[in-house]
Every structure is written in C-alpha cells, then in structure tokens.
Amino acid sequence: xxxxxxxxxxxxxxxxxxxxxxxxxxxxxxxxxxxxxxxxxxxxxxxxxxxxxxxxxxxxxxxxxxxxxxxxxxxxxxxxxxxxxxxxxxx
Numbered sequence: 904x905x906x907x908x909x910x911x912x913x914x915x916x917x918x919x920x921x922x923x924x925x926x927x928x929x930x931x932x933x934x935x936x937x938x939x940x941x942x943x944x945x946x947x948x949x950x951x952x953x954x955x956x957x958x959x960x961x962x963x964x965x966x967x968x969x970x971x972x973x974x975x976x977x978x979x980x981x982x983x984x985x986x987x988x989x990x991x992x993x994x
Contacts, residue, residue, distance in 0.1 A: 905934060906984045913989060916946045931962060932975040934985060949989060959990035 908921045924937050939947040950960055955975070962969045963986040969977045979985065 904981060905979055907934065907938065908984065908986045910986075910988045913946070913949065913987065916949060917942050926979070927981060929979050930975065931964065931969055931977045931979055931985070934979055935975065950987065957989070961988045961990070962986070963988070 904923045904925050906921060906923055909917050909919070911920070914920060922938075922941070924934060926933055926937060935950065938950075950957060952958075956962055956969070964972065964977055964979060965983055966986075969975070
C-alpha cells in the first residue's frame with residue numbers, strides 16, 4: 904500500500920493529512936488519478952494543469968522530487984511514500 908501525505912494547504916480538499924492507496928507497483932500518474940477519483944475535481948485543479956503537475960506543486964516519492972526522476976511516469980512501489988506539497992505564498 905502506498906502512503907500519500909498532503910500538506911496542510913490541501914487539507915481543506917482532502918480533509919486529512921494522509922491517505923493509504925492500494926495500487927500495487929505503478930506510476931505517480933496512476934496514484935494521482937486514484938487521488939482525483941477519491942477527492943474530486945477541486946483536488947485535480949490544485950495539482951494538475953492540462954495533465955501535468957502544476958509549476959508550484961512539488962511531488963516527492965520517498966523524498967525524491969519527481970522532476971529529478973521520470974515525472975508522472977516515475978515508478979511507485981507498494982512500500983513507497985508520496986508527498987504532495989503545493990507552494991504556499993503570501994505577502
């Protein structure tokens with residue numbers, strides 16, 4: 904089972920700071936698709952733009968930024984942990 908952790912910036916959409924998904928060995932894209940099914944279009948809008956990870960959203964697999972791996976095609980194993988951290992800005 905893959906553990907997915909969310910920043911507090913997403914908690915108003917997810918209503919939790921983490922979830923567990925049973926997806927087997929797969930890719931980050933498949934995990935994101937499952938999360939969109941679970942949390943709806945508002946979650947998708949905050950994470951993706953035209954099917955790609957938004958510029959100011961950081962996704963990590965076991966602490967490694969997917970931008971330094973294979974992006975959404977990065978492999979995910981059952982024992983992995985994914986962190987989704989949208990940038991928080993203010994002035």
